[in-house]
Amino acid sequence: xxxxxxxxxxxxxxxxxxxxxxxxxxxxxxxxxxxxxxxxxxxxxxxxxxxxxxxxxxxxxxxxxxxxxxxxxxxxxxxxxxxxxxxxxxxxxxxxxxxxxxxxxxxxxxxxxxxxxxxxxxxxxxxxxxxxxxxxxxxxxxxxxxxxxxxxxxxxxxxxxxxxxxxxxxxxxxxxxxxxxxxxxxxxxxxxxxxxxxxxxxxxxxxxxxxxxxxxxxxxxxxxxxxxxxxxxxxxxxxxxxxxxxxxxxxxxxxxxxxxxxxx
Amino acid sequence: xxxxxxxxxxxxxxxxxxxxxxxxxxxxxxxxxxxxxxxxxxxxxxxxxxxxxxxxxxxxxxxxxxxxxxxxxxxxxxxxxxxxxxxxxxxxxxxxxxxxxxxxxxxxxxxxxxxxxxxxxxxxxxxxxxxxxxxxxxxxxxxxxxxxxxxxxxxxxxxxxxxxxxxxxxxxxxxxxxxxxxxxxxxxxxxxxxxxxxxxxxxxxxxxxxxxxxxxxxxxxxxxxxxxxxxxxxxxxxxxxxxxxxxxxxxxxxxxxxxxxxxxxxxxxxxxxxxxxxxxxxxxxxxxxxxxxxxx
Numbered sequence: 182x183x184x185x186x187x188x189x190x191x192x193x194x195x196x197x198x199x200x201x202x203x204x205x206x207x208x209x210x211x212x213x214x215x216x217x218x219x220x221x222x223x224x225x226x227x228x229x230x231x232x233x234x235x236x237x238x239x240x241x242x243x244x245x246x247x248x249x250x251x252x253x254x255x256x257x258x259x260x261x262x263x264x265x266x267x268x269x270x271x272x273x274x275x276x277x278x279x280x281x282x283x284x285x286x287x288x289x290x291x292x293x294x295x296x297x298x299x300x301x302x303x304x305x306x307x308x309x310x311x312x313x314x315x316x317x318x319x320x321x322x323x324x325x326x327x328x329x330x331x332x333x334x335x336x337x338x339x340x341x342x343x344x345x346x347x348x349x350x351x352x353x354x355x356x357x358x359x360x361x362x363x364x365x366x367x368x369x370x371x372x373x374x375x376x377x378x379x380x381x382x383x384x385x386x387x388x389x390x391x392x393x394x395x396x397x398x399x400x401x402x403x404x405x406x407x408x409x410x411x412x413x414x415x416x417x418x419x420x421x422x423x424x425x426x427x428x429x430x431x432x433x434x435x436x437x438x439x440x441x442x443x444x445x
Numbered sequence: 446x447x448x449x450x451x452x453x454x455x456x457x458x459x460x461x462x463x464x465x466x467x468x469x470x471x472x473x474x475x476x477x478x479x480x481x482x483x484x485x486x487x488x489x490x491x492x493x494x495x496x497x498x499x500x501x502x503x504x505x506x507x508x509x510x511x512x513x514x515x516x517x518x519x520x521x522x523x524x525x526x527x528x529x530x531x532x533x534x535x536x537x538x539x540x541x542x543x544x545x546x547x548x549x550x551x552x553x554x555x556x557x558x559x560x561x562x563x564x565x566x567x568x569x570x571x572x573x574x575x576x577x578x579x580x581x582x583x584x585x586x587x588x589x590x591x592x593x594x595x596x597x598x599x600x601x602x603x604x605x606x607x608x609x610x611x612x613x614x615x616x617x618x619x620x621x622x623x624x625x626x627x628x629x630x631x632x633x634x635x636x637x638x639x640x641x642x643x644x645x646x647x648x649x650x651x652x653x654x655x656x657x658x659x660x661x662x663x664x665x666x667x668x669x670x671x672x673x674x675x676x677x678x679x680x681x682x683x684x685x686x687x688x689x690x691x692x693x694x695x696x697x698x699x700x701x702x703x704x705x706x707x708x709x710x711x712x713x714x715x716x717x718x719x720x721x722x723x724x725x726x727x728x729x730x731x732x733x734x735x736x737x738x739x740x741x
Binding site: 234260261274282 | 602608617626
């Protein structure tokens with residue numbers, strides 16, 4: 182169970198550029214639920230994600246993961262509970278480290294690191310089975326630099342990295358946005374499989390309305406730092422992209438001008 | 446080049462190889478341009494000289510000198526990670542401060558160690574009865590063992606869980622934090638190690654050359670960088686084991702090149718031109734790989 186209560190985030194406080202990124206936002210996510218988040222640019226999607234990961238501290242409100250109040254925890258400390266896949270495939274892993282080294286970093290996420298060797302034979306064979314499950318043939322390339330992989334391969338490995346250590350929440354930050362449509366579909370399918378297999382509580386930010394409706398159990402829409410729309414179950418499964426767009430325009434009372442949102 | 450000049454070049458090569466390992470850690474692993482070493486090298490020398498003169502055994506004095514270097518590194522790291530001062534500027538601040546601190550430690554601009562016990566002396570006494578050229582290369586041998594064993598410890602450390610976390614900190618800090626790595630703690634630890642190596646080298650230098658001098662640190666960072674970059678042209682820089690041996694080999698090559706340049710009368714290079722020659726060599730080494738890559 183993840184709960185956000187009365188979250189408020191203000192950027193450039195007390196200046197002419199003051200913007201309220203999140204405005205008294207509350208959200209409860211039951212364990213094992215897969216939530217998709219949609220909204221136009223500047224709606225607060227990324228801020229919401231960063232508040233959950235700990236990269237941004239909220240001005241007001243509390244963040245709870247399970248029974249723990251993690252409001253004051255920084256990103257490194259929250260990593261014990263939260264795993265994250267970034268939008269930019271280059272962000273989620275280290276290009277100059279090998280595939281197995283990246284996996285070794287992720288396998289120790291949020292746990293104490295010691296002076297013992299990071300890699301050993303048993304970890305390597307574990308890596309091989311895990312990589313083989315991706316179906317990309319990466320199990321023979323353990324010692325290759327991460328930078329040699331394509332964007333799609335890197336995102337697939339990033340997803341695997343996010344699930345190597347136990348987590349209570351998986352954050353996906355438009356993790357298919359930088360990929361071509363075919364690769365994006367593959368990565369989305371893989372995401373769904375991993376989330377279902379491991380019963381992960383997941384929050385996925387996306388720019389694509391289609392993606393937001395196809396995948397997951399629940400869709401929320403953000404606008405000006407608030408949740409303006411929260412659908413799940415049957416009401417959601419009947420909804421089409423056109424309906425969603427209409428709802429969006431009605432709720433906002435103006436025309437949608439964000440191309441990415443329309444075309445996605 | 447005669448045998449004395451050659452053994453001298455090897456001695457300095459191995460000695461500055463220790464600095465090069467430290468510079469590799471700060472510049473390459475942590476991506477932290479650290480000029481503190483220009484201050485921590487003479488700091489190590491000043492501490493060891495002041496302590497040996499006071500009658501402290503050389504081994505303990507050398508250990509304390511390395512510890513002093515670690516503190517200098519922590520100062521720079523704290524200025525950067527806690528107080529958000531730009532990394533380069535933070536290191537210059539510590540370097541400048543160390544100049545005064547080194548003068549205070551020695552009580553004067555230089556402190557000779559003539560007729561004082563050193564780390565090298567008992568081993569050289571032992572080697573005296575051996576056939577030539579072993580006695581001539583006595584110091585070289587000691588420094589080679591020190592540099593190479595430091596390299597091995599270094600390799601082991603960088604391949605440990607903590608070492609891997611440190612490499613991730615330099616390569617991709619946001620990713621490192623997302624993996625639960627405290628990037629500030631890693632910068633602190635890495636800078637402490639890098640500067641303790643520089644101070645350790647400084648302490649050995651003072652015992653080798655019979656004293657400490659406040660100006661002996663000038664250009665330390667460039668000698669280290671020259672070695673790291675030189676090593677990278679010979680070895681693969683992405684493999685830890687090769688990069689660290691590259692740093693030591695680079696340091697030796699650099700010293701041999703300098704020794705040859707100083708002896709070649711036709712070039713009319715004299716010892717006062719050393720820093721100019723070094724700067725030109727490092728600049729060429731920095732520019733050349735990029736030029737070659739563009740052509741390919």
